[in-house]
Amino acid sequence: MHTIVFIKQVPATSEIKWDPKTGTLMREGAEGVLNLADKHALEAALQLQEQLGGHSTAVSMGPPQAEEALREALAMGVDRAILLSDKAFAGADTLSTAYTLSLAAKKIGSFDLILCGKESSDGMTAQVGPQVAEFLGLPQLTRTREITIQDALVRIKQKIEDGFRILEAPLPAVITVEREINRPRIPTMDTIMEAYRSKEVTVWSAGDLEGDPELLGLAGSPTQSRAVYTREVKKGEVTMLEGEPDEVAGKLIQALQLKGLL
């Protein structure tokens, strides 16, 4: 059983900066963290490995500093880490990102499963997993809360609007997991030291991937950010109700009664 986990380094909340020219996120110099949803994907891979044997590979596309996210994956317990890093990948939208990741999966070669987190905390599109599945021609199983593998078939419990479904697909498949699927393990000091001292992060550039260079990065991205801006959210004057709790409660109830809301 060989599982590939696609992970992403995302900016810490306070560190958002945009390039006003290209409208894309500036990752250089911003503090990055491993996307929380991806920890659940890593944990799911490690649990499958514990049950069924085999190995796991974490892959991330990003600037050189995204190596940190891969070190964290190594500290959690994955066997191998690959960073896809090249100026040619910069500014990629979901389609171009998924294309690049699919090229990496093809280069890795034999795998049974690809796991992804539900979505990144910055883009929040939840599109990369399904689009990787399309580029690789594999079944996609999203919003997964449980995974069971038997005889080259995978069964998952999928969260839907008002309940769940059990889906079955042949391996290999692409699965995106929900936060509820597990509790990610916290690396120990020992495994963290090991991840930095005795494990490697392999770096692949665009030249290492066999694909169409025109489909990479900003040039290969059909969508463009035309403008990124902050919007003042102001509806009008707020009426502040002041006084002791009993007093403000009385004032609020009166106001709501006047508006016919009680």
Place this chain on the structure above:
Amino acid sequence: MSGANIREYKGLWVFVEQRDGQPARVSLELLGAGRALADKLDAQVTAFVIGNGIAEIARDLISYGADTVMVADDPVVKEYRTEVYADIIVEQALSGKPEIVLIGATWFGRDLAPRVAARLRTGCTADCTELAIDTDTGLLVATKPYFGRNLMADIICPFRRPQMVTVRPGVMESKAQDRARHGEIILVVVNIKELDTRVKIIETVRSASEGVPLDEAEKVVACGMGVVDEQGFEAVRELSDLLGAQVGATSLPIDEGWISEDRKIGQTGKTIKPKLYIGCGVSGAIQHSAGMINSECIVAINTNPKAEIFNFADYGIVGDVKEVIPALIKQLRTLKE
């Protein structure tokens, strides 16, 4: 990225999500929004619906604004499956060449749209809250809230077609139903056999939701970071019951397991427009406010006088929810007696 003859692409398609022959509310909202966009482009609106035993739905979709309804009706597509639905839509989109495709950003739409977009090698902007046509270029401008405080992005897809977007439920207005409208119904032949499908649905379990769905509630009491413990949460629930409201939440109470995920309001949850919204210990960060800013009357209770929510609330109370909510409960009870 340069594309093929993008001028060949005409018309706007709305992918209609249906269950048991009833269109999803978001699909009707998209027909309303799509109609307005198409009128600016002098284009036709096509509703595209897939399912089994759904003949009745077509007329309804015309009355909500569609000029044409494409219906793929077959037992193999009774239940939604990504690849089967994607195969049908892609085949039709390759020959029909729509300029714009709108899909609701439900669990279903967010699963389907990226797969279709990837196969068509086009762009798909996820979770949009506003749509417009640029008057100079005729391009679709899709606006979505982004990570961080009040950050918005306008996304375009200049060189590939169709221009695809998923749109959050609850942000667009559906048109009033007009039964006098005329339109054309086209039956789409489904050539997929069950034997050829890879993903099988073993079981579907639908749970009866607790109470009125959040996005249909007239009153919502939302619980935020300022409600620090389960006891505080129970008080919110009691207040909500006394008001005849539904309980909603920011991420924290859901992470704590006090309330189910279908009660989440905001960027990763529901978009609501109730008559009355009361935020209890809600700071008003964009992650939450993106989903409630259009509420008719917003009441905010927060200890921090500088909390963002006071910038857009109608009534503000600077105070501890632990004190204010019990006071409200006491007086509402007296009122009821």
